[in-house]
Amino acid sequence: MSRILNAAGMAAVGMTAAAMLLLAEPGFASNLAAEANIPAILLPDAEAPTVEKADLSTEIETPVEDNNIIESETAPPPAPAPVTAASLAELVAATPKPAEIDPELRCLAGAVYFESRGESLPGQLAVAHVVINRAQSGRFPKSLCGVVHQKSQFSFVRGGRMPAIRNGAQWNNALAIAQIARDGTWKNHAPGALFFHARYVSPGWRKTRIAQIDNHIFYR
Numbered sequence: 001m002s003r004i005l006n007a008a009g010m011a012a013v014g015m016t017a018a019a020m021l022l023l024a025e026p027g028f029a030s031n032l033a034a035e036a037n038i039p040a041i042l043l044p045d046a047e048a049p050t051v052e053k054a055d056l057s058t059e060i061e062t063p064v065e066d067n068n069i070i071e072s073e074t075a076p077p078p079a080p081a082p083v084t085a086a087s088l089a090e091l092v093a094a095t096p097k098p099a100e101i102d103p104e105l106r107c108l109a110g111a112v113y114f115e116s117r118g119e120s121l122p123g124q125l126a127v128a129h130v131v132i133n134r135a136q137s138g139r140f141p142k143s144l145c146g147v148v149h150q151k152s153q154f155s156f157v158r159g160g161r162m163p164a165i166r167n168g169a170q171w172n173n174a175l176a177i178a179q180i181a182r183d184g185t186w187k188n189h190a191p192g193a194l195f196f197h198a199r200y201v202s203p204g205w206r207k208t209r210i211a212q213i214d215n216h217i218f219y220r
Contacts, residue, residue: 088186091186092121092173092177093176097172103145104144107144107147107162108181108182109175110162111127112124112128113170113174114154115127115156116216119214119215121173122213123213123216125186125188126211129190129191130194130195130196131147132182133192139194140194190210192220193210193211195218196219197216199217205219
């Protein structure tokens, strides 16, 4: 009889322990079950969290800048090195004759050639600047050819046309002077001049005299 009571008591203890395991926290239940030698009971909803593994098969590509790549198609061409000279004569000698002479340059060089080819290089440069100053003044035609061919302004223009030019050293100098004047790469000794005449004539102009260079007197 006592054995039956002991067995019933142990069964009741086992059921009580199982009930406590169900109500306790998971960690506590596991410890209690281990100490009571009772198998741990897993609740149906207490599933272990699933940890997603990182996909290491795909590497992140970092763009690499190649500083050695030169976009030759879009890069502007290098600017030509400026011509330096110690004197105007040296600059004229260093100025190359263009392969193609555009009409504006031809008109400007023609004025230098016919009006001042017998003058010094500074005198020729001053004549070139008179043509340029007129084109920029707003008082004369806006183009160099328009200034040179304007009626009753330059005596060498006949019938609206320029005479034939003889190729040679004087024409090459006139071309160089015209380029130097147009580029503004040498100082002009008659700044702002719009008019000039030979010193052996007296037109009686009421204009501001700027300078006399060789056989020409310049005014504005």
